[in-house]
Every structure is written in C-alpha cells, then in structure tokens.
Amino acid sequence: MKKKTDLRILRTKQSIRKAFYELIQEKGYEAITIQDIADRAMINRNTFYLHYQNKPNLLDTCINELLNELKDAVILCPISINSFSISMLETVMQTVLEHISRNITFYYAMLIEENRIYQFRAKMESIIKDKLNEGWNPKENAPVAISKELLLEYLVSAFMGIVIWWIKNDQPLPANEAAAQFSRIVTYGHLKAASTSAEE
Numbered sequence: 001m002k003k004k005t006d007l008r009i010l011r012t013k014q015s016i017r018k019a020f021y022e023l024i025q026e027k028g029y030e031a032i033t034i035q036d037i038a039d040r041a042m043i044n045r046n047t048f049y050l051h052y053q054n055k056p057n058l059l060d061t062c063i064n065e066l067l068n069e070l071k072d073a074v075i076l077c078p079i080s081i082n083s084f085s086i087s088m089l090e091t092v093m094q095t096v097l098e099h100i101s102r103n104i105t106f107y108y109a110m111l112i113e114e115n116r117i118y119q120f121r122a123k124m125e126s127i128i129k130d131k132l133n134e135g136w137n138p139k140e141n142a143p144v145a146i147s148k149e150l151l152l153e154y155l156v157s158a159f160m161g162i163v164i165w166w167i168k169n170d171q172p173l174p175a176n177e178a179a180a181q182f183s184r185i186v187t188y189g190h191l192k193a194a195s196t197s198a199e200e
Helices: 002-027 034-041 045-051 055-075 086-102 104-111 118-134 148-168 175-188 190-199
Strands: none
Touching: 002 034, 002 045, 002 055, 002 104, 034 045, 034 055, 055 086, 055 104, 055 118, 086 104, 086 118, 086 148, 086 175, 104 118, 104 148, 118 148, 148 175
C-alpha cells in the first residue's frame, strides 16, 4: 500500500515540475502563479502546498536536485594522473550534454532566452569549474605559462557557450560529437581546428 502512495506522490511532483518548466519557458519565472502551475498540472492549490511551500521553494528544489544529479555524474569522470587532460575535458562535456538531454525541458527553462534563471547558470558553472580545477595538476616546480585562474575562466566560459548553443539549437550534434569538436577547438585553437575539420 505504501508503495502505491509513494508512486502517486512521485507522479504528482513530476506533473508539478513539468508544468513549472513549461510555464517558465512561456511566461518567465516572475509571471507564474501557483494557480498557473496547479491548472497546468491538473491539481488543486492545496495539493501543490502539500509538496512545496511556495514558488521559490519549488524553484530551489528543482535546481538543487538536478544540479546534484549533474554533480554526481561529473564527479565520476576520470582524472588524468598527469597534467590537465584534454580527454578529461571532452569526457566532462559529453557527460554534461548527456545529462542535459535527459532533462532538456528543465535546462531550456533555466538557461535559454530572457526567461533564464541566472542563479542556475552560476551554480552550474561552479560545478564545471570545480571539476576542471580538480584536473589541474601541473608538475611540481614546473613553470606555468598561463594564469590558472584565467585558464579556468576561459574554459568554463567556452564550455557554457557550447552547452547553451547545443540546447538552443535543439541538440544539433550528438553529445559525443559536440564534445569531441569542443576538445579539438581547445587543443588546436579555433582557426586550426576549423581547417583540420575541413581537410578531414
């Protein structure tokens, strides 16, 4: 009996969140009311309040749960025992894109166009930056040609640019191909990467 109750609760929460994501895309977060969410999810307001305190609580719950899932996936990406690894960068990108593809409505609502949620992007960037920083392991006493902080900012900005392009354009490349092309750009620079692709 308890199992059926749990499944019903799970379905209700999924309906609420699906309605919430769709409404963010359509109206923007600020314009959404609890009644809008209830109507779209085909529940009454009281049912909404059984699961969430208010609209900010719903947003925070959605953000935290999805980003925790993303963080768990990214943590599993292998790290090179040597210096910063291009293959690790490619693996992280592919992992992130695959996670996004399974939750595309949510990520579109959080990251795209005028209705995006800025706090979400900042938290997502932090997860990626922490992982890339983890992969930074220069040899002891070796001269460093580039500021570590500058390099990380550059890579995270480029990384998020690819992610947003990929979502906005309806996943135009498979996750593994987008990740491979991104790693080629980082490895060779954009001009050489473009000419190398053309020759291939």
